[in-house]
Amino acid sequence: MPIPREKFKILYSRERIAAEVKRLGQEITRDYQQRDILLVGVLKGSFLFIADLIREIESPTMIDFVRLASYGSQTQSSGIIEFRKELEMPIRDRDVIIVEDIVDSGYTLECLYNKLLLQEPRSLKICSLIDKRGRREVEIEADYVGMTMDEGFIIGYGLDYDEHYRNLPDIYTVEDF
Ligand code: IMP
Ligand code: MG
Numbered sequence: 546m547p548i549p550r551e552k553f554k555i556l557y558s559r560e561r562i563a564a565e566v567k568r569l570g571q572e573i574t575r576d577y578q579q580r581d582i583l584l585v586g587v588l589k590g591s592f593l594f595i596a597d598l599i600r601e602i603e604s605p606t607m608i609d610f611v612r613l614a615s616y617g618s619q620t621q622s623s624g625i626i627e628f629r630k631e632l633e634m635p636i637r638d639r640d641v642i643i644v645e646d647i648v649d650s651g652y653t654l655e656c657l658y659n660k661l662l663l664q665e666p667r668s669l670k671i672c673s674l675i676d677k678r679g680r681r682e683v684e685i686e687a688d689y690v691g692m693t694m695d696e697g698f699i700i701g702y703g704l705d706y707d708e709h710y711r712n713l714p715d716i717y718t719v720e721d722f
Contacts (some may be wrong), residue, residue, distance in 0.1 A: 553717040565691040570601020577604045583641045588612040590646035593703040594674045609634045615653055620698045626656040641666040646703050647675040651683040
């Protein structure tokens with residue numbers, strides 16, 4: 546069921562998002578110098594973020610995707626993570642950055658991080674557009690963070706509610722959630 550638009554309140558404008566993505570790209574470019582990077586996007590939520598981020602990175606960069614889904618309600622993760630699509634590229638001895646839309650409880654990232662670590666990348670970092678600090682249940686921190694928020698449910702710029710609203714160019718909070 547779509548949510549009535551009156552309940553949307555703008556949280557991050559497209560201009561703010563673009564500025565933070567640019568900063569993240571610059572930080573990554575600086576940290577990796579001219580080393581080859583492999584970005585691993587977590588589908589579906591990160592598809593717009595990774596598309597913008599990769600264009601702000603000036604190091605040689607390749608891209609691959611995994612698709613994860615966590616069971617639970619539409620707004621809360623259960624901690625049970627299902628892999629629906631695996632990596633296609635080998636990551637052994639490569640400099641890998643996981644690209645996520647948002648870290649909430651942290652279950653999804655922890656699960657992915659530990660799984661990729663077993664494949665022995667040269668380095669493994671995490672870049673998340675948003676860090677929802679107030680809701681963390683496992684100890685995991687992103688190395689690169691765009692924006693930090695405390696709690697609340699957000700949509701837009703790749704983030705969905707029941708698969709809706711991923712196409713909105715700005716990010717909104719949804720009231721009464
Ligand atoms: P976690 O496992 O609880 O950290 O949840 C991470 C995943 O839940 C993210 O990759 C998102 O797909 C989804 N998610 C968490 N918070 C939000 C939100 O506020 N809006 C939309 N999706 C969210
Ligand atoms: Mg989602």
